[in-house]
Amino acid sequence: MTLRFPQFPLLLLCFCCSVIIAHRDEDPVTKTMEDFSGYPIDEPHSFFQKSLSLLSVDTESLQKEIDELAAFSDTPAPSVTRILYTEKDVLARRYIKNLMGLSGLSVREDAVGNIFGRWDGHEPELPAVATGSHIDAIPYSGKYDGVVGVLGAIEAINVLQRSGFRPRRSLEVILFTSEEPTRFGISCLGSRLLAGSEVLVEALKTTVDAQNRSFLDAARSAEYAKDQDDLSSVFLKKGTYSAFVELHIEQGPLLEEEGISIGIVTAIAAPASIKLEFEGNGGHAGAVLMPHRNDAGLAAAELALAVEKHVLESGSIDTVGTVGILELHPGAINSIPSKSHLEIDTRDIDEQRRNIVIEKIQHSASKIAIDRGVRLSEFKIINQDPPALAEKTIIGAMEAASKELNLKHKLMISRAYHDSLFMARVSPMGMIFIPCYKGYSHKPEEYASSQDIANGVKVLALTLAKLSLH
Numbered sequence: 340m341t342l343r344f345p346q347f348p349l350l351l352l353c354f355c356c357s358v359i360i361a362h363r364d365e366d367p368v369t370k371t372m373e374d375f376s377g378y379p380i381d382e383p384h385s386f387f388q389k390s391l392s393l394l395s396v397d398t399e400s401l402q403k404e405i406d407e408l409a410a411f412s413d414t415p416a417p418s419v420t421r422i423l424y425t426e427k428d429v430l431a432r433r434y435i436k437n438l439m440g441l442s443g444l445s446v447r448e449d450a451v452g453n454i455f456g457r458w459d460g461h462e463p464e465l466p467a468v469a470t471g472s473h474i475d476a477i478p479y480s481g482k483y484d485g486v487v488g489v490l491g492a493i494e495a496i497n498v499l500q501r502s503g504f505r506p507r508r509s510l511e512v513i514l515f516t517s518e519e520p521t522r523f524g525i526s527c528l529g530s531r532l533l534a535g536s537e538v539l540v541e542a543l544k545t546t547v548d549a550q551n552r553s554f555l556d557a558a559r560s561a562e563y564a565k566d567q568d569d570l571s572s573v574f575l576k577k578g579t580y581s582a583f584v585e586l587h588i589e590q591g592p593l594l595e596e597e598g599i600s601i602g603i604v605t606a607i608a609a610p611a612s613i614k615l616e617f618e619g620n621g622g623h624a625g626a627v628l629m630p631h632r633n634d635a636g637l638a639a640a641e642l643a644l645a646v647e648k649h650v651l652e653s654g655s656i657d658t659v660g661t662v663g664i665l666e667l668h669p670g671a672i673n674s675i676p677s678k679s680h681l682e683i684d685t686r687d688i689d690e691q692r693r694n695i696v697i698e699k700i701q702h703s704a705s706k707i708a709i710d711r712g713v714r715l716s717e718f719k720i721i722n723q724d725p726p727a728l729a730e731k732t733i734i735g736a737m738e739a740a741s742k743e744l745n746l747k748h749k750l751m752i753s754r755a756y757h758d759s760l761f762m763a764r765v766s767p768m769g770m771i772f773i774p775c776y777k778g779y780s781h782k783p784e785e786y787a788s789s790q791d792i793a794n795g796v797k798v799l800a801l802t803l804a805k806l807s808l809h
């Protein structure tokens with residue numbers, strides 16, 4: 340067979356430089372690669388052939404695990420609802436820790452319940468290569484968002500172990516706590532903390548959920564944050580990881596529509612969220628005549644339409660905005676709303692354009708309050724995050740892995756946010772997308788085929804192997 344895939348030798352050259360050629364016998368990297376491949380590395384073609392044929396995904400077990408994990412849900416199948424630190428979340432975490440143990444990983448947890456499963460490399464003192472995602476699920480969502488990146492990561496480790504690979508840098512699987520903002524309104528809570536957010540450490544001392552249960556109390560009920568109110572122990576030391584790679588369903592339709600197996604993420608769009616409240620006098624729905632009302636519900640309705648208008652004014656298809664929560668108090672058909680509570684999500688790949696939308700929303704909220712004689716009693720920007728770029732070497736490794744596995748791939752941006760957005764602050768980052776049915780996500784119809792998941796796991800495994808030897 341001729342050398343049809345020159346990228347692999349190129350990658351080896353790039354990763355391991357001339358040292359490999361000059362000191363083959365003594366160099367541990369070379370030795371690991373030779374151990375993995377069974378071939379001397381100056382026969383990269385043979386190495387390439389053999390190692391790839393050894394990468395086999397246990398698709399059946401992986402699908403079974405995805406289905407079993409989906410059963411830890413507070414709503415009936417096919418929907419999944421798994422909220423931070425609830426009983427179902429704790430059981431699901433136990434399920435993952437058990438799988439990590441079965442894969443021979445050493446498991447540890449931090450004070451907020453980020454879970455780490457480590458496979459020691461033969462140079463364990465080097466910064467490790469990490470992968471992972473989340474398993475919490477918003478109300479009435481599906482079973483693949485995040486889960487593919489956790490169970491898929493454990494399976495990628497299994498794939499490498501079965502192939503006989505021995506990592507140079509340690510490989511670590513991470514389950515991130517609360518990527519979804521459902522319970523405490525804070526997205527990517529675990530990865531934000533890992534990335535060293537002092538602001539979040541302070542905020543968590545007083546954060547409460549909708550039932551007024553404090554974050555710390557809830558965390559303790561799940562056996563985390565034991566004696567600590569200060570959660571800065573979670574911060575990662577700079578240089579802990581040499582690379583972080585997350586596998587995830589696309590959550591958009593492009594890969595499926597274009598018949599492409601693998602999306603290689605180059606950037607993650609910038610998310611922001613806002614919480615606000617209007618207050619009026621309320622009153623009897625029959626007795627208070629229209630000229631005398633200051634209806635907090637109508638102020639909310641008007642602002643929801645203003646959000647849509649401001650997003651569309653950006654003129655870019657990449658600007659989006661959603662009023663995902665709109666609650667009225669007291670919530671009785673015959674009572675004029677005296678209070679309305681809105682939560683608004685807005686994103687863009689262009690941070691400045693997204694910020695202009697936020698400013699316009701703030702301006703509209705104040706104006707609507709004046710015009711309608713209600714009070715804007717709260718306007719809080721919960722998060723206003725910058726976008727993140729994937730790192731070139733990791734993009735190169737993911738591209739090379741896809742090519743070597745003969746999988747059609749394309750570069751793309753992520754419109755959804757992910758823990759990778761925050762891991763990018765403390766480590767070079769990359770993301771692998773796989774197609775999902777009609778791009779559905781955050782609803783029970785979310786689906787990814789076993790074949791597409793297996794492709795993603797293989798690309799992840801090969802990428803981790805490359806980065807581990809780097």
Ligand code: GLV
Pocket residue numbers: 518519754755756757
């Ligand atoms: C993640 O769940 C997102 O909302 O993008």
Ligand code: MN
Pocket residue numbers: 484519781
């Ligand atoms: Mn999600």
Ligand code: MN
Pocket residue numbers: 473484485518587757
């Ligand atoms: Mn997700």
